[in-house]
Amino acid sequence: MADVDKWIYSAVVKDHFMHPRGFLMGEPKEGEFDAHGEVGSFACGDIIKLWIKIDKKTERITDVKWQTWGCATAIASASMFSEMLTENEGMNIDEAMKITPKDIAEKLGGLPARKFHCSILADKAFKKAVEAYRLRS
Amino acid sequence: MDHAAATPMDERVRKAMEPYWLKDFGNPNALYKEGLVARNAIESARAEVARVFGARPKEIIFTNGGTESDNLAILGIAGAVAGGIGKLTSLRTDEEGNPTEAKFPNSSLKPAARNFPLPRLHIITSKFEHHAVLSACKKLEKEGFEVTYLDVGKDGVVDPEEVKRALRPETILVSIMYANNEIGAIQPIREIAKVIRNFKKKGGFSGEAKPNFSRFTLPRSGAGSDASQNFALPRLNTAFPYFHTDACQAPGYLDLNIQKLGVDLMTINGSKIYGPKGTGVLFVKDGVKLQPILYGGEQEKKLRPGTENVAGIVGLAAALRLADEEREKESTRLSKLRDYFIGRLTMEIPKVVLNGHSAERLPNNVNVSILDVEGESVVLYLDEAGVACSTGSACTSENLEPSHVLMAIGRPHSYAHGAMRFSLGRSTTKKNIDYVMKVLPGIIEKLRMFSPVKIS
Incomplete structure (x- = not known):
């Protein structure tokens, strides 16, 4: 935990926060994604919106994009989560549904306890998006 | 760009403090020469702070910072009036368990009033005080005091008229900060002091705020039967309410003259003014009685026991003088x-x-x-x-x-x-x-x- 001396979060969090991956700029184009989910509120200080594109035959996730208003860990966890979903040609939906906040936090090299519940919202936004996708197809 | 959180120590302050680490390290309470050197340093510092405030040296209490000064002011007044916080013998509550009346056994109120449940002693503060004030008030609420948290409006300025409306015969203290630490909004301290002065002149009636007679369960006394006389029984003496201001953000920017401000108590913090951390002042106007929050020796008129932080006190005074000069x-x-x-x-x-x-x-x-x-x-x-x-x-x-x-x-x-x-x-x-x-x-x-x- 040597990097804590210099920065309050891990080096991985910092990297994903300073150089976020997989976010969406502006509004999505018509048909660019199959569904989206949104969680959080102004009151709790974090809002995340997440879009998914699914291969209907294989149920693999072919594209994930996110937008986050929130603190460093909220941004970093969305960035990390989108990477996890799209690794190796995209994860299968059922498999992706099993990802927990703890899994994301571990990938990020740990998070302060008080940040754990409030700032990892990406998995919840994803579950909402899948729900919306399943309702439609 | 975060000077309201911390300031670097001024080189001139560091120099002023320097002798008191290694050379003149004596305990100011000792009778021999080394002790006297330290004692003189503290008393010179006290005189310096008093001069900046336009106060008398005996009205200056050195503490370990803004939080302690705020706590000492609020808990100290409450304790002195109630005869000891946490010593309530009866506390009536409503159905939801909120206190409605409190009885203070060792109160400085007239003996006749002691044996009867008193209206809950009352404190006025604002919603955006520092937590050192708010948390102390929250603690007192739990102990049976009633606290009014004034709105501050969209500009973040307390309206003196609101203070006027909130004042009650049983109000013991008004605590409003001089300038807000987050948004820098300067509060009309002089105007609020004036409102409080007028309230006291009228014997505790603002004219607008009708006291809540229904709260009082005092027996009607034989002599004189009009309500105001009965009501006068539990009234605090005319020195109340006292007025405290947390002025931690003010030095270097605002006038600290306590006579112009019209305050009875004022908090200053050394670490916000290019002085040492862990140093503070509470101005306590002569005659204002406080109950200490720490117990020990007789330092600082028993209000702040413990061997004095000599270097810190010297540094704080130097920092305050520089802030005032510049x-x-x-x-x-x-x-x-x-x-x-x-x-x-x-x-x-x-x-x-x-x-x-x-x-x-x-x-x-x-x-x-x-x-x-x-x-x-x-x-x-x-x-x-x-x-x-x-x-x-x-x-x-x-x-x-x-x-x-x-x-x-x-x-x-x-x-x-x-x-x-x-x-x-x-x-x-x-x-x-x-x-x-x-x-x-x-x-x-x-x-x-x-x-x-x-x-x-």
């Missing part, structure tokens, strides 16, 4: 920089809103809500660019609640979470501000790029 020049300089900074922030970055009064504002305080972004992210990006500042966002606090100050001025959560405080200081130059304005717009643009929030 007040006008530095205030003028920083006011210009502040307005230049606010001007650029609001002109060059879209969707930036100033928090707090634009004119009644500390010369060193800039607080803006930057919409569609969240404060902690901005702080960390700025930190990476070499700029230190603070935010009203919940993410930096332990309780995950956004700033109580911004909520008190009626800002919605989305504004509070995007609030940035830049506090300027002696080392701040136009160049520093130009640098912030060079990096900040890009940071905001980047964060907005992936923000799902678009407040219109």
Whole structure:
């Protein structure tokens, strides 16, 4: 935990926060994604919106994009989560549904306890998006 | 850019403190020479602080900081009036368990009143005080006191008329800060003092606020049967309510003369004024009785027992003197920089809103809500660019609640979470501000790029 001396979060969090991956700029184009989910509120200080594109035959996730208003860990966890979903040609939906906040936090090299519940919202936004996708197809 | 949080020690302050670490380390309570040297240092410091305040040296109590001074003022007054906090013998509660009446066994009230349940002693403060004041008031509420938390309006200024309306015969203390630490809003201390003075002159009736007679369960006394006489029984003596102000953000910018201000108690913190951390002052007007919050030796009139922090006290006094000497020049300089900074922030970055009064504002305080972004992210990006500042966002606090100050001025959560405080200081130059304005717009643009929030 040597990097804590210099920065309050891990080096991985910092990297994903300073150089976020997989976010969406502006509004999505018509048909660019199959569904989206949104969680959080102004009151709790974090809002995340997440879009998914699914291969209907294989149920693999072919594209994930996110937008986050929130603190460093909220941004970093969305960035990390989108990477996890799209690794190796995209994860299968059922498999992706099993990802927990703890899994994301571990990938990020740990998070302060008080940040754990409030700032990892990406998995919840994803579950909402899948729900919306399943309702439609 | 975070001078309201901490200031570097002034080199002149460090020099003033220097002899008291290694050379003149004596215990000021000792009778021999070394002790006297230390004692003289403390008493000179006390005289210096008293001079800046326009007070008498015996009215100056040295503490270990702003929090302790605030606590000593509030808990100290409450304790002295009630005969000891935490010593209530009966506490009546309503159905929900909230106290309605309290009985104070060792109260300084007239003996006749002691044996009857008294109206709950009352304190007035504002919603956006420092937590050192608010948490002390919360503690007293639990012990049977009643506290009114005044609204501060959208500019963050307490209305003296509101104080007037809130005053009651059973009010023992009014505590309103001199200037708010987050939004820099300067409070009308003199006007509030005037309201309190008039209230006392009228014997505890403001004319508008009718005392709540139904609360009183006092028996009718034989002589004199009009209600006001019965009512007079539990009235505190005319010295009440006392007026305390937390002036931690004021030195170097505002007039600290206690006679002009009209306060009975005033808190100062050394670490906000280029002095040492862990040092503070409580001005206590002669005649105001306080119950200590610490018990031990007889130092500081028994109000602050423990061997005095000699070097710290010397440093605090030196820092206060310097702040006072440079007040006008530095205030003028920083006011210009502040307005230049606010001007650029609001002109060059879209969707930036100033928090707090634009004119009644500390010369060193800039607080803006930057919409569609969240404060902690901005702080960390700025930190990476070499700029230190603070935010009203919940993410930096332990309780995950956004700033109580911004909520008190009626800002919605989305504004509070995007609030940035830049506090300027002696080392701040136009160049520093130009640098912030060079990096900040890009940071905001980047964060907005992936923000799902678009407040219109």
